[in-house]
Amino acid sequence: MFTLQTITLDATDPTDARAFYEKAFGLTDQISVRQGPGTGPGRPFTISLVVSQPSTVDSLVDSALAAGATSLKPVEKSFWGYGGIVQAPDGSVWKVATSAKKNRGPATREIDDIVLLLGVADVKASKRFYAERGLGVKRSFGGKYAEFEAAPGAVQLAIYPRHALEKETGVPLDPSAAYGIVLGGGSEAFTDPDGFTWQAGDHGTHDRDEHDR
Numbered sequence: 001m002f003t004l005q006t007i008t009l010d011a012t013d014p015t016d017a018r019a020f021y022e023k024a025f026g027l028t029d030q031i032s033v034r035q036g037p038g039t040g041p042g043r044p045f046t047i048s049l050v051v052s053q054p055s056t057v058d059s060l061v062d063s064a065l066a067a068g069a070t071s072l073k074p075v076e077k078s079f080w081g082y083g084g085i086v087q088a089p090d091g092s093v094w095k096v097a098t099s100a101k102k103n104r105g106p107a108t109r110e111i112d113d114i115v116l117l118l119g120v121a122d123v124k125a126s127k128r129f130y131a132e133r134g135l136g137v138k139r140s141f142g143g144k145y146a147e148f149e150a151a152p153g154a155v156q157l158a159i160y161p162r163h164a165l166e167k168e169t170g171v172p173l174d175p176s177a178a179y180g181i182v183l184g185g186g187s188e189a190f191t192d193p194d195g196f197t198w199q200a201g202d203h204g205t206h207d208r209d210e211h212d213r
Helices: 014-025 054-066 123-132 162-169 203-212
Strands: 006-011 031-035 045-050 070-078 081-087 093-098 113-120 137-140 146-148 156-161 181-184 197-199
Touching: 006 014, 014 031, 014 054, 045 162, 054 070, 054 081, 054 093, 093 162, 113 123, 113 162, 123 137, 123 146, 123 156, 156 162
Parallel strands: 006 031, 045 093, 113 156, 181 197
Antiparallel strands: 006 181, 045 113, 070 081, 081 093, 137 146, 146 156
């Protein structure tokens, strides 16, 4: 079995992008950045930060906006909990959310889980593709959603219908746009049925370092 190990995002200014992620969310190791055209709007993926309570959502969203992010959906309560969606300066879309509707203690900036949500054409087909490559399925809801096993502390991978992802973020998908993301994991490079590129192991981190030199 293999798991998602790294995420590498394209950015026109990798130094600024890394500074944003550290200032906005306190992320230093989980997300790699390399020189590229940027992810831009309309790419079929989002990155979710799952936290324990509403005050933590507020803290992270506020710091993201202060660091230069754009609000796509203001923080609000919903049937599922509490959360909001922002777009980072490099173009990537981030959701910060909790299933809790009330605070249980003092505000923190602790992130419980990071989830990369890919918008796919056919959830069942993509789930089968990844399962056949050795990625363990953690939970699945037919053609609506699937989530895969992750190593402790690693980014979790999930898949979702593209039209549902578009509705959730409020950003129309651009089928002609380059994705601007590379996933790292497993023993060999491959491209999935929806065009997402994987590189072996932690290649994304090496790409980041090469662009820095």
